[in-house]
Amino acid sequence: MSDKTTNGPDHDPAQDIHFWYTEYRFGHRAAFQMKVDRHVFSISGKLQRVDVFDTPQFGRVMTLDGLVMVTEKDEWMYHEMLVHVPMFAHPDPRRVLIVGGGDGGSLREALRHPRVEEAVLVEIDANVVETARAYLPFTASAMSDPRATVVIAEGGAYIRDHAAAFDVVIIDSTDPTKGAGGLLFTDEFYGNCRKALRPGGVMSAETEDALYDLPFLTMAAARIAKAFPVARLYWGMMSAYPSGTWTYTFASAQTDPLAGYREKDALAMRGQLRYYTPGIHRACFALPAFLERALAGR
């Protein structure tokens, strides 16, 4: 008896060979799966495991320790929101620091701004940078821009050593439950972020899923608000991350993200962008009621 017979007359096992990536979420109570065409690359280093694979739905994907960091299909949503909100809120961003973000996507967005003279990317794991250079040209290509400097170092230590050095600091960290990423969510770290800013400087940080990790989100928001007089949560679509929307926090000593907003410059860049618009800049700070209440501790 052939397999064909076993599975019924219409079933052809040869057409049914599929590999799937599974990311368990929310304490193993749900999962997100992507069909996989090809496992392109894998390296297990001291810090974490890095994988690259091709999928029919999300294009090329990079995961760190089995968590989706970048998909070709939607990485621009995350990178545009993390980077352009602080960049256009600053009157004249010349020196930019990106902490984490070893894939290069945030660097790519920062370097779209013609005012930028230097953008420093500080990534703790050389494997991420090398993997991105080799396999993720859509995010990593900006690393070869002459204004880009790539440093392999722990972001917390780097920022502690660079007081009053940057106009914009962008925290593009990994999941806070991971060892390396966790260091980037502490009181001390956010305090040093403020010290790393030049006068008038602004910061943005990814602050995770709005819906299923509210305890983390409110903790991070409270810590950022302790370090910065101005701290405002904003959000946007991010389909391959848990819950499908993602939050970011804008912070500064005095700059309001809307008051000094350079709308004319944003309009001039509009043709290059796929998510961010002036309308989105104004709208993204409007929070759903449940999130307003959570941040207010109610």
Place this chain on the structure above:
Amino acid sequence: MSDKTTNGPDHDPAQDIHFWYTEYRFGHRAAFQMKVDRHVFSISGKLQRVDVFDTPQFGRVMTLDGLVMVTEKDEWMYHEMLVHVPMFAHPDPRRVLIVGGGDGGSLREALRHPRVEEAVLVEIDANVVETARAYLPFTASAMSDPRATVVIAEGGAYIRDHAAAFDVVIIDSTDPTKGAGGLLFTDEFYGNCRKALRPGGVMSAETEDALYDLPFLTMAAARIAKAFPVARLYWGMMSAYPSGTWTYTFASAQTDPLAGYREKDALAMRGQLRYYTPGIHRACFALPAFLERALAGR
């Protein structure tokens, strides 16, 4: 050799009994899974199969033909956005029609408005209404409100027979690929929606996922724009639906969704709502660049 030994000394098979619901998405190229505690109810009728189950992550869930319609964890995001945007855009909504929405969630939101004298729910499938009454009290409870009328009928035929009868029409349909749901996305249907409105009336319709079904979205938007002089897409979080965000379309003969907006009334209802706020009402019409371009046919 016991199973324990087979699986290694730390593995206890008795602790590893799990049932999972899997929803394949995007042409079977990705999947969404929920761990299931208990399959509560199932009925296969002429129109579709209705299932209810309990999950540790999303609470009680109802699916139609294996597509998630309602989860206790996030149904309010969808229902609040579908209903309150048109309701607060109308100066005096007294008569409301909900087409589809047999779970009762849209009805519940419409009946929060004290101006409403009658809200008619027209659902094609009695099984959905009966299942919701029995198993989804969090959405179905509004069906016993004296202002509510529940009609089991095909929505397209019902609306054709009710010209100039409603201030607000809400299209709470299922997936357009399904037989019954597909009828609610045609030129003829949207034309009859306009005729069903009283002077000054407004409509909202769910118009699916923004990201992974753009051809459908742009088609529905074009059809609504053909029937209505005012047609504006808006969007919000909806974590258990594909992509994690969902779109809706506001339509009317002349009423702008922002110009006549009753902010004071919205503020008065604020304590009852978990997603919708006046800030969200204004912000939800700001579209990401890719969506602006898709709607403009670029």
